[in-house]
Amino acid sequence: MNQSSGISVQREPTIEEFLHMLANEDELHPKTVKEYASDLKHFIEWYKERRLLGEKFALRIEDIDTSTLVHYREDSHKVMRLKPATINRRLITLKRFFKWAVLESRISHDPSKALKFIPEDKVSPRRMTSEEEQAFLAAVEFGNSLRDQTILTLMFHTGLRTMEVCNLMPHDIELGRRSGHLTVRADKRNVQRKIPLNMQCILMLNQYLSNFDTESAYLFPSEKTNDRLTERALRHLIKKVMIAAELEGLSSHDLRHRFGYAMAEHTPLHRLAEMMGHTNPDTTMIYVKALNTNHQ
Incomplete structure (x- = not known):
């Protein structure tokens, strides 16, 4: 061709x-x-x-x-x-x-509805169950600082990588009454993208920012140095919460996958790839393909 x-x-x-x-x-x-x-x-x-x-x-x-x-x-x-x-x-x-x-009434029926996908060898990443999600969110609310609760809530609902969370700055957040988004200014491929925020994130960020009086350039500075939070420290926080939720073995990648699966339910493939920072939508296919397999 x-x-x-x-x-x-x-x-x-x-x-x-x-x-x-x-x-x-x-x-x-x-x-x-x-x-x-x-x-x-x-x-x-x-x-x-x-x-x-x-x-x-x-x-x-x-x-x-x-x-x-x-x-x-x-x-x-x-x-x-x-x-x-x-x-x-x-x-x-x-x-x-x-x-x-x-x-749009351009055609009377959808000829693609019965069209099946080509089988792929890729193994889909593990998806958190609804019970695991509830256990994680309950553990987030128990015994964690407002900063840590905000970080974990944001990761759960945006699929950000640990590096991207640590690099966030206050001006990367734009909040309205009922809408908002954050800007990832440089992901691991040095590409900028915007991610919409749901109401849980907006409420949590409003509360966090109303108490934000640090002179640090970062949105979530280290509580020890007031400088950039390290990815190692963030992974330690996530591990601590996972253990508290009795979800040993789950990590930040599982939170990212959770976002991918949740958004794939109602988000077009190319848009989801854009939100997750995938340069190739084929990478994002793992979420859509797994959902399609489960629904058959």
Whole structure:
């Protein structure tokens, strides 16, 4: 299949409207919208080549049925020999597009609904059970300082890496009455991203910041040095709380995975990848794939 360097999907008005919706209503980062466009363009080019259609042909999405999507999946796997994670990511993009098209009454039924993913060898990370989550949150509230409670609540609801928590500064937090977000100015790949905050985080941060009178540059300074909290100290805190919750063996990675699974329930793949700081959405597929497997 010939690959084009551009990602324009001109002459495909329904897809252009879908991308416009992603950029405006969903407020996705331009890079994320570009990834959606690239996935859809890949499918369109395959469809046109398979049907021997000319470049000026405008796609009619009502002509796409489930068997067409199955053929695309099989060609991607057996002819193009793409990685399963890449194929599955593109299938998720198609599923989101067709779901939107049904909601917008552009088509009467969703041809992608019955479409299954390509099996992957990746073992999904362990997911905390609801009982484990409750035990952890109860342990957070017992015997910990306001700073430590705020840190742990934030990690539970944002999936931040330990390094990212330690690097947070007060001006990285923006809070409104019912909304807020934090900015990770440099993750492990030196990429900046924003993560929305739920009400639990907003309430906890408001309480914490109202008592925040330190001159430290960091949002969560070390209680010993008033300088940057070390990742070793943060991991020690998490381990202490996990033991108190009788969850020995769980770590900061499990809190990050917990966030990934929770958000994958209702967050588009590319948006979740953006929030978690994954440069490749294929990495984020482990959460979506595991949920899909469990729901079958």
